[in-house]
Amino acid sequence: MTVGLMVRPMRNKDPVRINxxxxPQYHDGGSASTVRCYPGSVFEGQVELFLEKPLDVEQIRLVFRGTEIVNYGAMGRSSNGDSGLIFGVRTTFCASQTLDPGYHRFPFLCQMPMVNFPPSFNHALLATTYTMTASVNDTYKTQQSIIMKFEPHIETSPYAKIRTYAYNCDDMNIVLLSGLHYQLHRDSSIRIKVMPSKNLLEQQQQHNHQQSSSSSSSSAAAAASTFTMISASLKRCLTVDGVRVRPETFSTASTSASLSTLIQHATASSSNDQQHYKEDDEQQGEILELQIPETVALPTVTGSSRFGVTYKIVVSAKVRCGPMIMMTRKLFEVPIHVGTMPHGTRAPDDLLSYADKDVMQDMTTRAKPRLNISPSRRDSLNGDSLPVYSGARPPPYYPQVSASSHFISSS
Structure with a gap:
């Protein structure tokens, strides 16, 4: 099944359908509704034309355009003549010829340059789109465009092995077991370990060993009893035309036990098993699974002139300030990086950034897509067409049919 959009003519004369x-091999994950491209990628397709009667064709035009449109009106700003055009390329089929009734195919090939264009994005304040449209004589046009999903090459991490991140304070240690680097569409969760600090555990173990009075023996747990719950959240920070948008929260996770309970569990486990405190021991403390939902569809973007995307993890604690008073205190926040390439994979040496002035001013095919008639398949005028017929009167059967002709249903 292929991606296609059938349209009705803009005028009632000369019924024409263009598609x-x-x-199919260029569909994203077998989905017929998404075509994903990236720097250096190549994809093929065809413009299909159905005519119910002969038509004098001046030209059939295919246009591939990339735009990054800022909604300046919603931001209360003037566009200052910013058209938002990233690139615009076109190719022309069938100039100044008369086409017979029936189906006609015009294959094409598109090669993306080794340029990191901004990723496809749709937001109330900004839309980055890559679209294809076709027209006949500038009269009959596609009512809707083919939308390409562009994904830039963004390095995830220079290291193939995950490097953890630790936050330490007097009362607790919080470790990001999955690190600070994540691959888009591959890494699905962020693993965070929450555990009492080494000093706090040693104090509690010492008090338990000496079997002190209840007031002193519970001093370590009492010091942590104000922390009733630890929570973590994944947030996206968006900047449009230099204006920071309020961060979006994508997911949250919280501990099921208070810090004092974690102290009791840790000291009991250490006493029974005669083990010592270990930061990398996942059996100590509690593990939070902070999900990375599918709605996280953008990598970290820092190279666009019109918008930027960053992510961060915010860790907070609910603090008891009195018998009936609870407050939320932010412990720390740390930025994380979301890339599109596998961990440990470096970007190609010849990869260019669209944000570079030299690239933005380069109007050659080095800096924009190359859209050509496909060299592997010829124009449909050389016999690759079928006569029009009605359901009441099917066409006659011909035993010898060109191997290059393929019937395509009009439905």
């Missing part, structure tokens, strides 16, 4: 299709 853009991308070949």
């Amino acid at each position: 853009i299709k991308i070949d």
Whole structure:
């Protein structure tokens, strides 16, 4: 099944239907509704034309355009003539010819340059889109465009092995077991370990060993009893045209036990098993699973001139300030990096950034897509067409049919 959009003519005369299709092997994960491209990628497709009667064709035009449109009106700003155009390329089929009734196919090939364009993005304040449209004589046009999902090459981490991140304070240690680097569409969760600090545990163990009075023996737990719950959240920070948008929260996770309870469990386990405190021991403390939902569809973006995307993890604690008073206190926040490439994979040496002035001013095919008639398949005028017919009168059967002709349903 291929991606295509059928349209009705803009005028009632000369019924014409024009359709853009991308070949199935270029669909994203077998989905017929998404075509994903990236720097250096190549994809093929065809413009299909159905005519109910002969038509004098001046030109059939295919246009591929990338735009990054800021909603200046919603931001209360003037556009200052910013068209938002990233690139615009076109190719022309069938100039100044008369086409017979029936189906006609016009194959094309598109090669993306080794340029990191901004990722596809749709937001109330900004829309980055990559679209294909086709037209006949500038009269009949596709009512809707083929939308390409562009994904830039963003390094995730220079290290193949995960490096943890630890936050330590007097009362607790919090460790990001999955580190600070994540691959988009691959890494699905952020693992965070919450455990009492080494000093706090040693104090509690010493008091328990000496079997002191209840007031002193519980001093370590009492010091941590104000912390009733630890929570973590994943937030996205968006900047549009230099204006920071309020951060979005994508997911949250919280401990099921208070810090004092974790102290009791840790000291009991250490006493029974005669083990010592270990930061990398996942059996000590509690593990939070902070999910990375599918709605996280953008990598970290710092190279766009119009918008930026960053992510951060915010860890907070609910603090008891009195018998009936609870407050939330932020312990720390740390930025995380979301890339599109596997861990330990470096970006190609010849990869260019669209944000570079030299690239933005380069109007050659080095800096924009190359859209050409496909060299692997020829124009449909050379016999690759079928006669029009009605359901009441099917066409005659011909035993010898060109191997290059393929019937395509009009439904």
